[in-house]
Amino acid sequence: MIRLEDLALFVRSAALGSFSAVAREVDLLPGQVSAAIKRLERDLDIRLFARSTRSLRLTAEGEQYLPYAERVLETLREGHERLHRERAGLQGLLQVSAPSDLGRNLLLPWLSAFCREHPRLTLRLLLSDQVADIFRDPIDVAIRYGPMEDASFIALPLAPDNRRVLVAAPDYLQRCGRPRTLDELAGHVCLVYLLGGRAHDKWGFEEGGRRRVIAVRGGLLSDDADVVRRWAIAGHGIAYKSWLDVGEDVAAGRLELLLGDCPGEAAPLHLVCPHRKQFSPAVQQLYALLKSRFAALGERMRRRALAPSPHGGEGWGEG
DSSP states (O other): OOOHHHHHHHHHHHHHSOHHHHHHHHTOOHHHHHHHHHHHHHHHTSOOEEEOSSOEEEOHHHHHHHHHHHHHHHHHHHHHHHHHHHHHOSOEEEEEEEOHHHIIIIIHHHHHHHHHHOTTEEEEEEEOSSOOOTTTSSOSEEEEESOOOOTTSEEEEEETTOBEEEEEOHHHHHHHOOOOSGGGGGGSOBOEEEETTEEEOEEEEEETTEEEEEEOOOSOEESOHHHHHHHHHTTSOBEEEEHHHHHHHHHHTSSEEEOTTSOBOBOOEEEEESOGGGOOHHHHHHHHHHHHHHHHHHHHHHHHHHSOOTTSSOOOOOO
């Protein structure tokens, strides 16, 4: 059986090119290092080094084997560090980026509770509707809406069935009437969201098995999604929002669903991490918490959305 000590001496000998240098580094005799390499060669049944009185170099088999040996030692080191970190509890800095509306109204209390459970953890919460660059911005994870087609990062599902919906306050509907078709949206005041300076005034729907895009307009535009939601609750117009952002408002009667038989665009929610190496114990536990909370929230919202509506035909469920 291969000894880990022999494997480590092999990796260092390949790096330093000398048994004597390795022996000085680890406080052994050169003969002990040489014996360890011979033992490893015997266990592997290959020759790892070509030796002479003046040089030490890897054989072709040694060069092929070296990256595997390095990977084994790195994996063991990471496992050891992770166990020690978990034993000590979550600590250090965790930087999370999230959309403004979702961050303020759903994530904030969940993250606050998470930090209370892990008092040695420092949370930096960055709320913005601008899409964070996870490779350049100082963040560990980002909570993002939309399909994740970029394979260069890790995207873990939180609410895969989430969609956008049309909502308006009872006060607005009493004053301006309830749209009965998508085409009637053109005659209503619509609350428009801005992203990157561009107005999102073309709203996508599924109607009769086909996709339709409806151009809308209104006098109120904002680059903060939570502001759009607040305008809708205040009765200023119709909003096109993520179901996660307005589901509780619908349940409480602050907003009403419109045109439920014409689902809006899919808006799946993900936790995004730049690299697997950044999938730390803190990120793992945060993901487990959020996945559980969103699953419970989704089920609660589904039951409410599928309940009979006093307006008829307005129910909408995830999926």
